[in-house]
Amino acid sequence: xxxxxxxxxxxxxxxxxxxxxxxxxxxxxxxxxxxxxxxxxxxxxxxxxxxxxxxxxxxxxxxxxxxxxxxxxxxxxxxxxxxxxxxxxxxxxxxxxxxxxxxxxxxxxxxxxxxxxxxxxxxxxxxxxxxxxxxxxxxxxxxxxxxxxxxxxxxxxxxxxxxxxxxxxxxxxxxxxxxxxxxxxxxxxxxxxxxxxxxxxxxxxxxxxxxxxxxxxxxxxxxxxxxxxxxxxxxxxxxxxxxxxxxxxxxxxx
Amino acid sequence: xxxxxxxxxxxxxxxxxxxxxxxxxxxxxxxxxxxxxxxxxxxxxxxxxxxxxxxxxxxxxxxxxxxxxxxxxxxxxxxxxxxxxxxxxxxxxxxxxxxxxxxxxxxxxxxxxxxxxxxxxxxxxxxxxxxxxxxxxxxxxxxxxxxxxxxxxxxxxxxxxxxxxxxxxxxxxxxxxxxxxxxxxxxxxxxxxxxxxxxxxxxxxxxxxxxxxxxxxxxxxxxxxxxxxxxxxxxxxxxxxxxxxxxxxxxxxx
Numbered sequence: 001x002x003x004x005x006x007x008x009x010x011x012x013x014x015x016x017x018x019x020x021x022x023x024x025x026x027x028x029x030x031x032x033x034x035x036x037x038x039x040x041x042x043x044x045x046x047x048x049x050x051x052x053x054x055x056x057x058x059x060x061x062x063x064x065x066x067x068x069x070x071x072x073x074x075x076x077x078x079x080x081x082x083x084x085x086x087x088x089x090x091x092x093x094x095x096x097x098x099x100x101x102x103x104x105x106x107x108x109x110x111x112x113x114x115x116x117x118x119x120x121x122x123x124x125x126x127x128x129x130x131x132x133x134x135x136x137x138x139x140x141x142x143x144x145x146x147x148x149x150x151x152x153x154x155x156x157x158x159x160x161x162x163x164x165x166x167x168x169x170x171x172x173x174x175x176x177x178x179x180x181x182x183x184x185x186x187x188x189x190x191x192x193x194x195x196x197x198x199x200x201x202x203x204x205x206x207x208x209x210x211x212x213x214x215x216x217x218x219x220x221x222x223x224x225x226x227x228x229x230x231x232x233x234x235x236x237x238x239x240x241x242x243x244x245x246x247x248x249x250x251x252x253x254x
Numbered sequence: 255x256x257x258x259x260x261x262x263x264x265x266x267x268x269x270x271x272x273x274x275x276x277x278x279x280x281x282x283x284x285x286x287x288x289x290x291x292x293x294x295x296x297x298x299x300x301x302x303x304x305x306x307x308x309x310x311x312x313x314x315x316x317x318x319x320x321x322x323x324x325x326x327x328x329x330x331x332x333x334x335x336x337x338x339x340x341x342x343x344x345x346x347x348x349x350x351x352x353x354x355x356x357x358x359x360x361x362x363x364x365x366x367x368x369x370x371x372x373x374x375x376x377x378x379x380x381x382x383x384x385x386x387x388x389x390x391x392x393x394x395x396x397x398x399x400x401x402x403x404x405x406x407x408x409x410x411x412x413x414x415x416x417x418x419x420x421x422x423x424x425x426x427x428x429x430x431x432x433x434x435x436x437x438x439x440x441x442x443x444x445x446x447x448x449x450x451x452x453x454x455x456x457x458x459x460x461x462x463x464x465x466x467x468x469x470x471x472x473x474x475x476x477x478x479x480x481x482x483x484x485x486x487x488x489x490x491x492x493x494x495x496x497x498x499x500x501x502x503x504x505x506x507x508x
Contacts, residue, residue: 130491237384
């Protein structure tokens with residue numbers, strides 16, 4: 001298809017329109033293996049740096065895509081404003097990219113960790129996306145996503161990640177039971193643990209981040225680290241707590 | 255009104271029902287001076303520790319309030335499931351409390367700061383609420399809310415704050431121009447600033463947190479601190495960045 005031709009989709013019953021409406025949540029993304037990327041800053045940046053990951057662009061008004069350097073392999077679709085608004089869940093008002101979810105292999109925890117590796121069960125996609133940003137910022141390369149975790153390509157996760165997901169190696173997690181056999185030091189954040197403010201970080205380790213508000217699965221055999229706090233609140237936002245650990249490890253490693 | 259009587263509201267046109275539907279966003283909360291608090295953990299905890307701040311409880315099924323120790327001054331309202339679901343924006347399925355927004359006076363920045371004081375313009379209520387948790391956790395007592403900031407009693411802010419808002423002194427901000435005359439050291443987080451990882455924190459200071467994605471107003475006369483990062487991403491989530499500063503200050507002060 002030539003680079004400057006726009007296909008028009010007007011019916012919400014169009015198979016492509018239906019697929020796109022379906023990939024607004026984790027289940028649909030899993031089923032179809034595709035995702036939508038939004039953002040006035042994220043879309044041009046992703047096109048420039050990771051154009052090969054995308055195969056379509058969706059706009060209500062082709063004029064809005066005028067400034068975008070679109071490679072030829074990306075199909076352009078013009079849709080009705082109402083369909084566009086339904087797909088543009090963050091209300092960016094800017095063309096959306098459609099990409100293929102990369103293959104995620106299951107992590108082999110019998111191999112030792114490289115640097116700080118995260119084992120994550122965060123269920124809130126916005127928390128997960130913000131965590132991706134912190135992980136990329138502080139040199140964590142590998143993120144192992146447990147079954148409870150939100151989908152890493154959920155629109156809210158991508159919005160919060162601001163393209164950090166492309167800087168990381170995302171892997172599927174094994175069962176919680178498999179963590180008992182994991183190589184190398186393995187830690188989790190927990191109010192009852194050792195004071196993280198005085199902790200001497202090993203260079204390589206695995207850090208487990210449980211589901212928000214639920215803590216860790218019972219019986220998990222990991223060392224516990226606690227973020228020191230005043231006691232005025234019981235806990236921090238899960239991504240904030242994880243980011244403090246990533247930051248501390250980063251400072252200790254440089 | 256006796257403590258165990260439930261008033262029934264079935265019409266969405268009922269004045270109370272209309273008021274409650276109105277206080278789901280910052281504008282309505284400002285207009286009516288009331289807010290809704292939700293959460294299976296936050297509601298019982300707020301009742302036990304701050305019962306005097308609330309005057310009504312809303313449930314679709316009084317049985318769901320059975321375990322709550324409700325003081326006599328709190329009116330009980332039974333509403334239809336559809337009205338309840340509309341008010342329960344976080345989908346907690348647990349009775350909601352109605353409270354009065356406390357008076358917020360305008361901060362006098364000509365007085366020196368006590369400890370670390372935050373001057374905040376975060377527009378995302380979930381970011382703001384999570385920041386409240388971090389502030390309470392790391393000993394910041396006073397939060398000065400600039401005009402751009404989300405309403406501190408927005409349902410999403412309260413959900414993310416997990417009652418931390420009650421541990422803080424929330425104040426209205428003066429104009430940005432007034433910051434030039436502020437007493438004591440005043441800092442902001444900015445990618446071009448001094449390395450925060452090596453920074454020697456003063457005990458008392460003001461820390462400015464600009465709007466997400468917009469940075470600081472041009473010409474603001476503050477010292478700049480940068481969170482050291484790998485360079486793989488341009489920036490962190492605003493609440494994460496602020497929490498790193500609060501944590502670093504807290505560690506340096508203990």
